[in-house]
Amino acid sequence: MPAAGARPMDDRRRDRWGLAGWTLLVVIAAMGGILSPPGDWYAALEKPPLTPPDLLFPIAWTALYGLMIAAAWQVWRRTGLVGGLAVLVPFIAQLGANGLWSILFFQWHRPDLALVDLVVLWALIALTMLRFRRVHPPAAWLLAPYLVWVSYAGYLNIAIILLNGPAPPA
Numbered sequence: 626m627p628a629a630g631a632r633p634m635d636d637r638r639r640d641r642w643g644l645a646g647w648t649l650l651v652v653i654a655a656m657g658g659i660l661s662p663p664g665d666w667y668a669a670l671e672k673p674p675l676t677p678p679d680l681l682f683p684i685a686w687t688a689l690y691g692l693m694i695a696a697a698w699q700v701w702r703r704t705g706l707v708g709g710l711a712v713l714v715p716f717i718a719q720l721g722a723n724g725l726w727s728i729l730f731f732q733w734h735r736p737d738l739a740l741v742d743l744v745v746l747w748a749l750i751a752l753t754m755l756r757f758r759r760v761h762p763p764a765a766w767l768l769a770p771y772l773v774w775v776s777y778a779g780y781l782n783i784a785i786i787l788l789n790g791p792a793p794p795a
Contacts, residue, residue, distance in 0.1 A: 640702060647697045650720060651690050657724025658686065661731035670793060673784030689771045693720075696767035700760045712756040719749035730782070737791035740782045747775050 663679065677685075697716050704712055722745050730739035750772045758765035 640698075643701050644694070644698050647694050647701065650717070651694050651697075654720035654724040655686070655690055658727040661727040663731055666734055666793075667731060670785055671788040673781060673788060676781060685774060689774055692767045692770060696757060696764040699764040699767075700757050703760050709760065712760055715749050715753040715756055719746055719753055722746040722749055726778075735792050736782055736786050736789070740779070740786060743775065743779050743782055747772070747779065750775060 693716075697713065700709060700712055700716075703709070722742055726739050726742045726746060729735050729742055750768060754765040754768050754772065757768065
């Protein structure tokens, strides 16, 4: 008989596969940023005060993506994919908006469109946090740094538009 609190092997296997699946999904979303490096266009833009050094961005995003994985996995473990669909759909949608931002901003050089996407992203993160809170409050709190970072990115995005125009020349 298993010890008190021990989980059957099938549950552990399911948890590992679930963690791998959420990790893969987040990595796919991160590919928008990975495949859209800032490049010369971004380097030439006038940037606002409080713009962090370029090295901070991959460090911050790595931590934020790790928190996203942990949050989604914790909710999924409690709801399953089908049972938790209403809870998890906004999370999946925000991953799409997240990946799209880098494409709009860095590849298409359209900070104006990226700002629209950022507003949608912010709303989706907030909705995700509300839904996650109903299932597992700590999972919602894991997304708080992400919401703060996206709010800060909003400041940077708006300032770049104001300093350089809505669609600076490529």
